Amino acid sequence: MNNQQIVLATKEIVCKYRSHNKKDSADAFYSWKETEILLKRYRLKQPARVKSISAKYHLITNAEQLRELLDPLIDTIETFGLDTETTGLDPHTSKVRLVQIAVPKHPVFVIDLAAIDRTKLTPLKQLLASHCLKIGHNLKFDLMMLKSAGFNLEPPYFDTYLGYKILTAGLKRSSTLETLARKLLRVKLNKSAQTSDFSYSLSSEQLQYAANDAAVLLPLHRQLTRHLSKAKLTATAQTEFDCLRAVAQMELNGVRLDLDKWQLLKQELRQQQARLEEKLLAHLIAGDLRSRSLRGRLTNTLLTELSIRVNLSSPKQVVTAFNQLGIDVRSTNVRELIPLAQDYPVIRWLLEYRSLTTRINTFSVGLPQFIHPTTERIQGHWWQMGARSGRFSCREPNLTNIPRDISTRQCFTASPGNVIIKADYSQIELRLMAQASGDRPMIEAYRHGEDLHRLTASFLFDKPIENIIDEERKLGKIVNFGLIYGMGVAKFCLTTAKKHNIYLSKSEASQFRQKFFLLYKGVAAYHQRIRREWQAGARVSYSLDGRRRVWSKRTKPTLNELLNHPIQGTNATIIKRAIALLDSTLLSKVPQVKLILVVHDEIVLEVPRKLADRVARCLSDCAVEAARPILAPIPVEVEVKVLDSWGI
DNA sequence: TCAGAGTGCGCC
DNA sequence: AAACGGCGCACGCTGA
Incomplete structure (x- = not known):
């Protein structure tokens, strides 16, 4: 050919x-x-x-x-x-x-x-x-x-x-x-x-x-x-x-990556990784020596020898090494490692090492390979029906899973004379759950502009809202986001430990879960309603705006898929309507305004500095207007920021 | 040798 | 029974 x-x-x-x-x-x-x-x-x-x-x-x-x-x-x-x-x-x-x-x-x-x-x-x-x-x-x-x-x-x-x-x-x-x-x-x-x-x-x-x-x-x-x-x-x-035209234009626009900053960040991550690797291998070799009844100093030669034998990215080899240290694990998945993380520093180091490895391989090394030789920008490929829920997906590279720490996102810069403007929907999925379930306390909290995470925390800890401290609010937030889709106790413990360094006992977690559903009875009833549909053999789910997801004769939905789809699907429609609105009112009329990213509940533009104020207002209006009819009477909150980069 | 399932991790 | 959902990507391992 x-x-x-x-x-x-x-x-x-x-x-x-x-x-x-x-x-x-x-x-x-x-x-x-x-x-x-x-x-x-x-x-x-x-x-x-x-x-x-x-x-x-x-x-x-x-x-x-x-x-x-x-x-x-x-x-x-x-x-x-x-x-x-x-x-x-x-x-x-x-x-x-x-x-x-x-x-x-x-x-x-x-x-x-x-x-x-x-x-x-x-x-x-x-x-x-x-x-x-x-x-x-x-x-x-x-x-x-x-x-x-x-x-x-x-x-x-x-x-x-x-x-x-x-x-x-x-x-x-x-x-x-x-x-x-x-x-x-x-x-x-x-x-x-x-x-x-x-x-x-x-x-x-x-x-x-x-x-x-x-x-x-x-x-x-x-x-x-x-x-x-x-x-x-x-x-x-x-x-x-x-929103087709805006999506096509977004794919053409691409996004700018500051390579100098990016390389600096890569070196920093590499150093961290090297330090961790050394610590880990030193620990593992100690175990190895014990098990072989050997004595001696940890020489570089030994370290090198072990690093050849133990690949820290190989679950199988790591399990063997852990066992020799006397840590009884059968696999290295989070479910088994997290409960031990408190007791063994090596385990925390390994988790950190794996995270760093992803950061380096997928992002530090991977992303620059996608800089297009002609445009010198990263041209992701956007698929507006890429997810079964109706959400976008993005490939080669995936621009929706860029690490969110400032040092990473700072590297996504506006070209000279331009600024980045981003709009974020505030707690859109929670608001949608309030709407889908009709839960009174949730709806009222939002209508009165209250802080829902604080409200949850006050109930969890039996304290008046005013006395809730930041740590308690943080847990309220985790509970809110975790439990609306029916997360079980085990997974809940895992999430709080892994993502937030909060180690709860099973009974504590179970109590939080019960209290959550006691406070938000409407959400509990919504879960019951969906559960009955699920038990009746439902093979289709509709979002609040009528978006449909179906399951084939051979596959059945899980309960949690049925709980989630109405919310996620509605969210997808909302952000797409915002993009369509933005396209017709702004993007198609002012070509210097570039849509560059859509990350599920966030819209990012690259805009000439002179236009920043006007565009920020328009972006906010479009985002609010797209969600308002679906969320009413629950208010929509959109946070708009004008920045030099995606990070700051 | 290599495609593919499995695992793990990044984001919302 | 299943036990938050939705993605894409990199890696080591497996089986033909």
Whole structure:
């Protein structure tokens, strides 16, 4: 396979590619080799008993044709299918070769951008920017590609990929265009042309398949509209479509990493790691010597010898070493280590060592590899239906799990002359639990602007709210966040110990748990209600805004999944509505305002300093307005900060 | 040798 | 029965 053959690698392959690419993090971008493997797998799928299609098409190779054929459309059509074929998958280095426009009762217009004078593309530009509904499959890709080619693809949109994802949220299903065509239309999209021998200029086969991909979008749109409507998921789909442009732009924007600061931080972490490693090995070697009845000084030679034998990242080897020290563990998972952490410093050191190792390998070393050679920024790949709950996911790299300590986040800086503006929803999931359960004490606390963590603490410790000290409030917070989704006593103890260094006995934890549900009877009742649904064999869950998650016939939800989804799914909708609102009021109008991160309940912008105040106000308004109708009468609280970096 | 399940850890 | 939920990534280990 040569590069020419991959010219027609289309964007649904991106979706498929990503799901096969979880391990490939060393290379941030798509290699031809990987794509080739993917295309081979792709070709193997032969749908049974379905029709092939062969759409009529009209190849446009000059400006006159373009004008004659497209100009009449602009005032007469309301909707069209859109697809692009590109020279690659990276919008920063690849080019759009073909744009296919599918209009009802017309042949598919296949526009060869390579053949047409760049200054004479106005008819296409106008059509893409018109008020028509644009139907596409994974439009984020077309939006990015067209944007970097100088075309603005304006809303409204209908994305068949997202539509299908919304319908099947919770299931692990293929969502390629080929799959959708087969399942919803019983049409076979023959992809074999993609792997056949392409010539330098485009063959009629290539053109035919490019046309088919676009043609199939129109009937797919009809089918999906029907399905979404029947499932009452039209509004959910609209929310997704409304934030598409902002998401595409966010992926194009990328995020800046200050490499100098980053390297300094890496050295610091490496030193800490080395110190810990030395301490740990010294301890372990002592145990080793005892067990071998050896005596002697801890020489560097011995240390080296042991470090060769004991890999601190190997659970198996660490268990052996611990056993020799007389620490009775069978595995090194937290469940077994945490209870011993108080008694053995080595165990605390090991936990710390593992954490440092992650910090170094995944972040210090891993992240810089994702700095794009062209943009010199980190270009994460955002998937707005990436999580079964409706939440975003982000890959290559994952920008939603960056360590939150200031020294790390400080390295994510605004470019010169700019500032970072971030908006955070305050306790949004707790507020949503209050809303979902209708719990009176919770709702009233929020309505009166009270501090919910303090309220919980006052009940746990039988003290008036005014007398609650910071330590007690901290525990109230842990209890609040921990117990709303039905956390058990064991896990609760583990969490408080691991994350907060608070070691509770089982009975203490159990008492806190009981008191929590005594105070928040509405939450307890909500749990009971969901439990009954669960026992009745529920295989579907709806969020407060009607977002749906389903389970297949072979998998049953756990109780806690059912408890969690309504809250997490609603949260996802809220932040997406905020982004959509921000896009229509600000991002699309002031291009210097860049959306760079969305982290579940946080929105981060990079903005020219001069605009900071205005943008901060607008961001706050959008965030509040997006949540207000869903949370009412519970108030929404959004914290907005203007900073030089993500950290400070 | 290598894909894949398992474990652990980062975030909200 | 299951025993907070949702992710992505790096690592050592396993089995073919």
